[in-house]
Amino acid sequence: MYLVQRDLPVGEWRVVENFKISGTGGQYRPTKLQYKMTILGDTTIIRTDYRNDNHFLSLARYEEIGTENLKTYFLIDILGQVVELGRIMTVEVKGEERKRVLFRLRDTSGNEVACCLWGQYAEQIESHISESKDDTIICLIRFAKISEFRGELQITNAYDASLLMLNPTMEEAIDFKQKYKLHVFVKDDTGESELMLLDTVATTIIGNKAEELWDGSYAEIEDPEILPIPIKNLVGKSFCFGLSITSDNVSNGSTTFKVAEVWSGDHIHRIESLSEPVSLIGSSSSTLSTSEVLCIDHNKESSSEDVTTPFSKRKEGDAELNDMNSTSKKLCAKNIKMEKTKED
Structure with a gap:
């Protein structure tokens, strides 16, 4: 061997x-x-002198992990942005001390999967954090193992056979970075909140792909006057947002809510005409809210302390997740602010 x-x-x-x-x-x-x-x-x-820079990736679709298409006995390639990164900890396993790190990977559609890396892979992330000035981590795990922990599917390293790449530069990773991560501040008749729209959802209301507007650039934009017109045009418009209440909201108290679906036009008028609240069908962790975009903060990682969560804006009797539904008429818009992730 x-x-x-x-x-x-x-x-x-x-x-x-x-x-x-x-x-x-x-x-x-x-x-x-x-x-x-x-x-x-x-x-x-x-x-041999033969060379080929193709990495021959076969990236897994998050929604297929653990299904008939991607059963747990397959090792997979998975690419995503690291979110909810935990501390690197030293734990005892079978009498030996090993480093471990827990985090979640998110794709461009907002799907997430739990990850747990051990040993040299946890050390690699630890080293990257200490040396890199970039807060955004794009993670590629090759030959990753699909496992289950406490009833949840989890991605982990397959002993020492897996390969871990952080902020890789191959074409697939560059394409992944050229996606929307749009933070918008919205308001309805119950108050204000901050929502996050990822690539697929953001493209729906903007009408342009991210690479079409930014032309491959990652330079930070501080002047709102030079924002692309399609993004400026969102301010003052009303949309119906289907929200996903994640573990980050429930367990960590995050006041930024991820948008799972969005509608506009006739659908909003239909929702506003109903006398009873309408919940988004599918899960108690989702809610439907019609709001107007007040301002935009693009690629903003942390939530604003000045923006209140819908939980605090409702009566005590309406605080249950199943009852988080609201509609509103148009309100005045504020100035917009944009930040863009800076890549090395």
């Missing part, structure tokens, strides 16, 4: 001759292919 590892270094191209092809089976398969290659005693491994 040592000789094979020595002759097949990760990231290098080799010509392999005299090997065995057989059917796949068992746990922790690195691909969905039906066949696998087995190195034999007389297998020959030869160096």
Whole structure:
């Protein structure tokens, strides 16, 4: 095994001759292919000048993790933004001390998955945090294991077989960064709040993709006068927002609420004409609210202390998640402010 590892270094191209092809089976398969290659005693491994920068990623769709399409015996490639990053802790496992870090990965549609990395991978994140000045971490885990912890699906490293890349520069990671993360301040007849719209939802109301407006630039924008017109045009408009109440809101008290769906036009008039509140069908962790955009803060990570959560703006009897529904008529708009993530 040592000789094979020595002759097949990760990231290098080799010509392999005299090997065995057989059917796949068992746990922790690195691909969905039906066949696998087995190195034999007389297998020959030869160096080559051939080069190809393609990483041959097969990125998992978050919504498919743990389903028939991506069962737990597959090792997957997963890309996302690190959110809710916990402290790197040293814990005892089977009599040995190991470092561990817990966090969540979020895709451009707002889907999230829990992650737990151990040992050298936790140390890699610890080192990145101490050395990097960039608060935004884009994380790629190759050959990650799908597991379950306390009833929740979780991504973790497959022993030492996984590869961890932080803020990688391959095409897939660059495309991931060129997405919206739009924070808007809205107001209805119950008060004000801050909402976060990720790429798919933001594109719906802006009408343009992020890369079309920013042309690949990540420079910080401090002057609201130079904001793209499609984003400026949001101020003063009314939308119907379907909100997702996440663990960050319930457990950590975050006052920024993620928008799962958005509607405008006739749908808003229909909601406003109803005498009874209308809940977003599907889960008690969702709510429907018609509000007007007051101002915009683009790619803003932390929530404003001056913005109150809908919980505090309602009567005590209306504080239950199932009853968080409101409608409003148009209100006056404020000036807008924009910040943009700065990438090295």
